[in-house]
Amino acid sequence: MAEARSAVAGLQVREIVRERSSCENIFRVWLRTAVRKYHRVRNSISNGMWPTSVHNICILCVLVFLFMLSDIEVAESIKELFWDTGDKLHVPHELPATVRAIIVACFISVVLSVVFMKLRQIILRSLLSYRGWMYEPTKPGQKYLTMLWCIAVRVVSGYQPSLYSCQRSLPRLPVPPLHDTIVRLLDSLRAVCTPEEMKVLEMQAQKFESTLGPTLQRLLYLRSWISSNYVSEWWEKYIYLSNRMPLAINSNYYCFDQSYAHPSHIQSSRTAVIIHNCLVFKRLIDREELQPLVLRGTVPICMSQYERLFSTTRVPGVDIDEICHYSSTESKHVMLQHKGFFYKVDVYDAANQILFPTTLEHQIEWIMEDAKKHTASEAEASLAALTTLDRVTWAKIRQKHFADGINRESLSAIEKATFFVSMNDLEPRGLTERGKLLLHGDGRSIWFDKSLNVQVFKDCTSGMNCEHSMADAPAMAHMWESTVTREVLEKLYDESGRCMPPGKKFKQYAILRPQRLVWDISPELEKDIAEALAKARKANDDMDLFVRDHDSWGKGVIKKCKVSPDAFVQMALQLAYYKENKKFVQTYEASMTRLYLNGRTETVRSCTIEATEFVRRTNKWWRVLGPFSILELRSRTLPSPSTMSTDVAQQTIPTSPPAWCPGVPRERDPVIFSGTDEQDVEDWLSSYEQRLTSWLRQTIEEQVCEALSSTYQPPPVSAPLTYADVGRRPAHVPSNVD
The missing domain is CATH 3.30.559.70 (Choline/Carnitine o-acyltransferase, domain 2)
Structure with missing residues (x-):
């Protein structure tokens, strides 16, 4: 230890002031400690009072003081109530009226501020529990109800919050209903399990929902009441700290x-x-x-x-x-x-x-x-x-x-x-x-x-x-x-x-x-x-890692196609994994839950039934149109997600490339493929693959970028590919056709 301490000495560098006397050092250390404690207490009080502040209490105190000494006859009863409060506080009558008014005003302003503070925190916590704004676009396009909600949040919220001021106003993570949890679990497993496995899981789910599930749900409700976040503590303890694998x-x-x-x-x-x-x-x-x-x-x-x-x-x-x-x-x-x-x-x-x-x-x-x-x-x-x-x-x-x-x-x-x-x-x-x-x-x-x-x-x-x-x-x-x-x-x-x-x-x-x-x-x-x-x-x-700098295009191009960049990446991951392994597996995507107090992350299962159907169909089109034209196909022929409720009976599969596809001669109008054999689909794809190969290699990126930046609309097709074609199987296509 002596050898370790021997390295400690003063270092001569520019503009360094020499140490002062030991007494002065002690005083400076004490002063720094006092200042640090003062700031800590001040921040604690400020965070506890937010969205109100000490300035609000001072202003209210002055207003109450002036009101008590005023001659307003209309509010005489309220003034008498304030003076009676002083009597209940046993404020000596020997004191001047001004001093008594100051004492009473301070007490009343503090009480009213605490009441208003708690009321504002409760109202703000209730307002922040609303999640409808997440499913609406930003201006323009927001509903009037959401706009009124935004105004209410800003009115109730305080100003100039510090780092932890908003913590007391954040809602706690809610406990979802048991039935909804089970339904979502089964939906997340449906894409990766066989029908026989799903039958077993559904039977186990029904048994769990009628026996042990309600008891565990009540215990979960109880934990959510006594804990700031019933998930984060378990997540940190069992997912991270209990994991015995190397970091x-x-x-x-x-x-x-x-x-x-x-x-x-x-x-x-x-x-x-x-x-x-x-x-x-x-x-x-x-x-x-x-x-x-x-x-x-x-x-x-x-x-x-x-x-x-x-x-x-x-x-x-x-x-x-x-x-x-x-x-x-x-x-x-x-x-x-x-x-x-x-x-x-x-x-x-x-x-x-x-x-x-x-x-x-x-x-x-x-x-x-x-x-x-x-x-x-x-x-x-x-x-x-x-x-x-x-x-x-x-x-x-x-x-x-x-x-x-x-x-x-x-x-x-x-x-x-x-x-x-x-x-x-x-x-x-x-x-x-x-x-x-x-x-x-x-x-x-x-x-x-x-x-x-x-x-x-x-x-x-x-x-x-x-x-x-x-x-x-x-x-x-x-x-x-x-x-x-x-x-x-x-x-x-x-x-x-x-x-x-x-x-x-x-x-x-x-x-x-x-x-x-x-x-x-x-x-x-x-x-x-x-x-x-x-x-x-x-x-x-x-460990295999490859980092590539992709600078050809980014999220701007994806947004022009009216697709979420996150959804695009998730579907790309599913497609890449399927092309490599010819199967689907459970996929983990982290979703932030910091909208709630002490929130961290939650799991999103991006491998859904709709995702698997999209990947299978995209994999068929991939050989013909290429990755960039698939993106163009989505933007040109698929309606917005709001139209996903289109009738399945009206969904069709075109037997030829869209008419707007450059470099491909249009020999005849598109017709509906009504075959039930998967080999017919393969033959159709192969017939166009040869004609498109040279064009795909030479002009695909240039043509797609030009198409994305242009404003023209493709000519109507008699049998357009609908959004549901990507998400689910049409009714007239048998299950053996992928």
């Missing part, structure tokens, strides 16, 4: 920075700016100055996940893991890994200011020079590989080798860090290799237990790896987008790529030199580390 690849996720543009070519400068920007975002969270997210400028969403973005670690356990979140007083440093060494870098100076990027840059350069003077052992450089093990094995190793001594102290420094930063000498070639390194690293460059891992490569590209149990990707993406955006919007680098120096008025107070962690690695621990690294690299090699 690497299986749970943690990653995010890029800019794909190609990099604001600096100096690794230390880029790392310093990223650390600084992350700390600025953390300060906004700590002070609750970050504006809460609001959908369509009206509907707030839950912001509780932001509390654990930083200074959070997932501690492994034999049976279940534990999430440890540290306060700002405990977590005042970041952990930086470079050339196999771990460095504890204090990111606040003696005045509790965030270190300026130039100061951080000097700290990092000192680390780079220090790492060159030493050589880390293979075991020490591979310590992070232990976090790639399954949770049971890692928990046992942690209890055995990191329970006391210098290993415990060094591990505690990592777990209490604000976040983990890795500066390595890897230079990823292309997006795919960078994605793999951000997802799993080289087996020892990511501390997977930390909520946030930032990697900065030698070529100054960067990204983050995040632990999933603390928060979902949208919250982390918000932080990361703010971090990389500040690099562009603010001038943080000079022309040479170095960090911009601070202004003349800025003074950076004394800081400590980075502390290199020291470990006591026994032969047994060294063996465990080597085995962990070997398993990690084997898993990394077995």
Whole structure:
């Protein structure tokens, strides 16, 4: 331990003020603590009172005071009621009337404000429970009822909310009826189960609904009353913390920075700016100055996940893991890994200011020079590989080798860090290799237990790896987008790529030199580390990832076809999987539930009966029209989703390509295919495949882009393909025809 502490000393950098006397330091520490507690209490009161505020109480107090001293005869009875309230409060009559009026006015204004506050919170919670706006387009096209609802929400809501102000007004996650839950479950299974399997499932569902189901439903209702969110707690405990699989690849996720543009070519400068920007975002969270997210400028969403973005670690356990979140007083440093060494870098100076990027840059350069003077052992450089093990094995190793001594102290420094930063000498070639390194690293460059891992490569590209149990990707993406955006919007680098120096008025107070962690690695621990690294690299090699930059067209083209981009991607996934495996499987899509208090995600089953029918029919047309013309076919011939109730008997299948299809001679008017043999359909497809092949290869993308940008309408077809043709089987087509 003495060797670890010997690295602590003052670092000489530009514009650093010397430490003051010990008495003055004690006073400054006490003052900072008092100010921090004051802001914490103030934010708690403000959040508890929202959508009202202290200003409303003050204004109401003044109005009541003036009313009590006024000579309005019409409201004499109300004035007498106010003065009688003073008598019931035993306000001494010896006091002047003005003083008595002030006391009574303060009491009445507080009581009325509390009543109005609770009333507004209840009304706002009821208004926010309305979900009809989600199924309506934005202006124009909204119903008058929805527009009135928007106005009511804005009137009842307060102004200038802080980060957690809207939490008390968010509705709780409702419990769906038991019958609806069972029906939706069966519908989600119908697309992937055989008729025989569905009969068994339906019998089991009926038995469950009449026996055990109602009892469990009542218990679920009871839990929803006593819990802020009856799903999120179970989701975090049983889906994440109870999972014994390794975090690497299986749970943690990653995010890029800019794909190609990099604001600096100096690794230390880029790392310093990223650390600084992350700390600025953390300060906004700590002070609750970050504006809460609001959908369509009206509907707030839950912001509780932001509390654990930083200074959070997932501690492994034999049976279940534990999430440890540290306060700002405990977590005042970041952990930086470079050339196999771990460095504890204090990111606040003696005045509790965030270190300026130039100061951080000097700290990092000192680390780079220090790492060159030493050589880390293979075991020490591979310590992070232990976090790639399954949770049971890692928990046992942690209890055995990191329970006391210098290993415990060094591990505690990592777990209490604000976040983990890795500066390595890897230079990823292309997006795919960078994605793999951000997802799993080289087996020892990511501390997977930390909520946030930032990697900065030698070529100054960067990204983050995040632990999933603390928060979902949208919250982390918000932080990361703010971090990389500040690099562009603010001038943080000079022309040479170095960090911009601070202004003349800025003074950076004394800081400590980075502390290199020291470990006591026994032969047994060294063996465990080597085995962990070997398993990690084997898993990394077995993981297949391909990242492609698709810039030909994006969501704008999809929206022109009046299709949801999310639905388009989901159907593309179903089609791709079916073309590869010739079958359908249950599909998981995460849907955000942050419209409710403490909401996280819920499962959406995108593999439905309609989706499977769409995929089968699209797969038939694919060989003839190609992917882009399928998209054009949807926009040209299918009505909007509101017409999905079209009579099935009127659905037809054209026997020739649409007349607007370029490059195809129209030999005859379309007729209705009435055959019942699947071979007839195959023969028809083959007859047109030869004529379209050359055109598909040469002009498909050009023609489709031109067609999408044009405004002409295709000529009417006697037998148009309806939307229901894609979603379900026509009545006159037998079941053996796919």
